[in-house]
Amino acid sequence: MRFEHIDLHKLCVEVVDQFEEKAEKKNIKLKLKAVQNKISVYADWLRITQVVTNLVSNAVSYTPEGGGVTVSFDISKKYYHVYFDTGEGIPQEHLARFFERFYRVDQSRSREKGGTGLGLAIVKHILEGHNSKAEVQSTVGKGTVFSFKLTRSRNDSSDVMES
Numbered sequence: 001m002r003f004e005h006i007d008l009h010k011l012c013v014e015v016v017d018q019f020e021e022k023a024e025k026k027n028i029k030l031k032l033k034a035v036q037n038k039i040s041v042y043a044d045w046l047r048i049t050q051v052v053t054n055l056v057s058n059a060v061s062y063t064p065e066g067g068g069v070t071v072s073f074d075i076s077k078k079y080y081h082v083y084f085d086t087g088e089g090i091p092q093e094h095l096a097r098f099f100e101r102f103y104r105v106d107q108s109r110s111r112e113k114g115g116t117g118l119g120l121a122i123v124k125h126i127l128e129g130h131n132s133k134a135e136v137q138s139t140v141g142k143g144t145v146f147s148f149k150l151t152r153s154r155n156d157s158s159d160v161m162e163s
Contacts, residue, residue, distance in 0.1 A: 001044040001129055005153045008039040008048070008080055012071055015052045019060050026065050030056075033072040039080050040153035047126045048150070051134075052082075054119040055146050059086035079149040089140035123148075 016032045023030035041048075052071075059069040063086050074081040123134050127148050138144040 001047055003042055003044055005040055006043055006045045006048070008041050008043070008082065008150065009035045009073065010038070011045065011049055012052055012082070015049060015056055016071060018053070019056050023060050023069065026060065026063070028060060028063050028065070029068040030060065031068065031070045033070065035073060039073060041080055041150040042153055043130055043150050044126075047129065051123050051126050051148065054123050055084045058119060059084050059146075062087050064088055075152070076149075078151060080152055081147055081149045084146040085143060086146075087138075087144040089142050090136070090138040090144055 012032055016030060020030055056069070056071065063069055067087070069084070069086040072083045072085065074083070120134070127134050130150060132148050132150060135147050136144060137147075
């Protein structure tokens, strides 16, 4: 991996832009919350782009028509947290295996949506290389929130703002 100081918000803007057309075709509102300043983290740009791409792609694919996907940020003293709020919810019994290679909640539905069943396993692997982990919280019928955190750059003093 090639670690450097990167702007996490800028990276997310680029990824979200790539999925706007796909979201519009499904009548999904794809939203990225605005930030006041640069979100500076020490990470591998290409690898974190893959993480965000996989999470946004899944969010758009599995959110029902007319739904919404929101990417947002939160700051703690040491970390930036990135949240992907989406979908219709996943039964609790599936959450423990969600990041395993080839695991699918619904085999027949997954075939119709495409994919290999590797996207979330790749997310897990990349985040482990960044001393982080992917997390998921879900309530059937309400939605799912995927998240991860990355360490803030030492001189970063950003504040997240609501838009």
